[in-house]
Amino acid sequence: MNHNTPLTPRPLRHLTEVHRRVLTVAQLRSHGVTAAVVSEQCRPGGPWQQILPGVFLLHPGPPTSEERLHAVLLYAARETPSAGVPVQPGADEPHRPGYTEAMITGLAALTLHGFSASPPLLSLERIDVLVPRLRRLRSTGCVNIVRTPALPTPCQVTGLPVAPVPRALADAVAGLSDAAVVRRLLTEAVRGGHCEPASVVRELNRAKLLTRPHVVDAVDSLLAEGRAIAEDRLYRMVREHGLPDPVWNVDLRLPGGPHLGGVDAYWPEQAVAVELDTRAPRQDEDALWSEYARKREYLERLGITVVHLTPRKLRDAMDQQATVVRTALMASGDRDPAAYVVVLPR
Template identity: 65%
Template structure:
C-alpha cells in the first residue's frame, strides 16, 4: 500500500488515539507516518480552519489554537533534534547510523503506537539554551516563555539545519551535559547565560542576569566567567564590567559562607583576611582565615580566569606554589571552593578541625608575621 497517497491512511488513524489528552500533541512528520498518517494527510489537516497546525518544517501541532509554551519548546527541540534526511533515529541507535529494516514497524500495527509512546522523544543532541533555558531554570530576570518570539536550541556544529520560525539554532563544537527540566533537555546555567549574553547589548540586563546566577545559587562565578571566556564575550565592555561585579559578588558570598561555617560549627575564631610574611623576609601570600595557634590556614579557591585556558593554569600554578611554600614552613593550608562552602559546609568544617587536631603531632611551624590584608 502506498502510504504517500492521501487515501492510504484513515482520516482519524487509530494509532493516534493514545495521544489525545497527553503531552504528545507535537509530533514530527516521521512520527505521524509511523502512526499511519501520510504527509499529504498532515498537510490537509493544517489548511486554514483545519484541526492541526504546522509549527516548523516537519513538525506538527495536533490541535487548533495557540501552542502552549511547552509545546513551542517541544517543537523547537523536535525540529533541531530530528535525524538527518535519509536516516531514522531509533532508541539505542547511534545518531547518523541507518536504522535496520526490522526497526521500522508497519504503520498499521497497534504495537507501533505502544513502542513509539514508550520510546524517548527524539530530541537527539539538541537542548534548549538562551533566555528560554534561563526561564526554565527559574531566573526572575529572564523573560517569560510566553514573551519569547524565538526559542534558542543548542546543537552540534556539524548539523546542517537553518534557523526558521520560532527556532533559532545555536551551534557549538562541544555540547555540555544537559539538565532535565520538566522532561526537556536544557543547557546548564553557565552555557545558557553565555548564549543569552551573546545577543544582549543592555549592560543593566547583563548585570542582572549574572548577579542572579550567583546570588540565586544557580552556579559559581568561576563557571560563568569560564563560559563567557570560551564564547569570546569578555572583550565587550558591557560584559567585562558586569563580570567585574560578578567576581566581586561571588568572592563576597564565598567569604560570607566561610564566616557562617566557622560560627555554625563552633570552630575557634581565626584571624580573617590576613597576609603572611617571614620576619624581615619575603611576602608569603594572603589567606582568608588563619589560626596561628594551630598553624592552619584556609584559602577560598575562587579562580576566575579572564582570558584563555592558559590563564587558569597560571592561576593554579600560583595557588600551588604558595601552598607548597607555606607547608614547607609547617603551615597547613586547607583549600575550599565556593561550591563546597555552599553545598557541604559541615564537611569543610570537619576538614579544618582535623587539620587543627593534627597540629599537635606536627613539628612546630616557623614563626610568621601576620598582617591585615
C-alpha cells in the first residue's frame, strides 16, 4: 500500500453515469485507483484522457457537453475532504457531487437557462466559471475563470450550479463586442420572463459595462422592452380583475398652472393614479428616485392617491396589486375632494 491507496475505496457503481466518466485524481484515489494506474490508462492511445489539470475523462472519445460542464466544475470547485464524493447514499440513490465555490456563468449559463440567442454548449471554445476572487485558479483548456468578490446564490439547472440570469448576462456581455448579439441576449432575458430589466442593468453597472456604447444602446432597447411588458401587465390587471377603466398614459396639470407629471393610469373621479417604477439602477438612480418622490408628494398634497407598482410586483403578485388599487379606489369616498387637475394625453 502507498500514499495513493485509500483505506476504504468507494465503489464506482454509486456514482451517477456522468460522474463515472469524469473524475478528479482525488476521486480516483478514493476509488482505489493509484497514480500509476492513471498514468497507464492515459498513455497515448489509452482508454482514458486528461481533460483538464487533475480531471480525467474515462473514455477515449471527445467529451460531451455534459462531460465538459462537469469537468470544468470539478476543476474549479474547492477541494473538500469529500469533494465530489458525498456521504454514502442508499443502494438505489447515486452520488451527485457538490461543487463548492464554483458555478457556470456567461454564455454557457444562458444556454442552460434556455436562451435561444446563446450558442450551443459544444460550440463554445471556453466555458466561464464563476469563483471567489481570492481563489488561486487560472484559466486553462476549456475553462475561463471569472472572479467575483461575492458569489451569488446559484440556480440548479440539470443538477449543475448555474449563475442567476442577470449575473450570467453581465459575464457574457463582458466578452462580447457584437452589438446585435448583446441586444438579442438582453431582450430575450426580459421578453422570455427570465428577469426584470432593473436586475440586468444593476449587474451591468456593477461590472462597469455601461461605459461601452454598444452596451448602452442595448440597455436602452432593454428598458423600452421592459416598460412595454410592464404596461401590458398593468392593462391585464385592470381587465382581468374587473377594475374600472382608467385613462391611460396621461399628463396631469393644474389649470393654468405647472405640469405635475405623467402617470400610467388615472381614475379622475376617485383621484387615484398608478405609476410604474421602471427606473434603471444606473449612476443617476438617486436623482431619479428624488424626482419620483417629489412628484408623488406633490400629487398627494393635492389629494391624489398615487399607487406605486414595480414590474416585478405585477409579474409575481398581480392579484395583490389589483387589491391595492381597488382599495385605493374604494377609499376615495372617505377622503376630502382632491384639487381639480387637467388631464392631457402624453
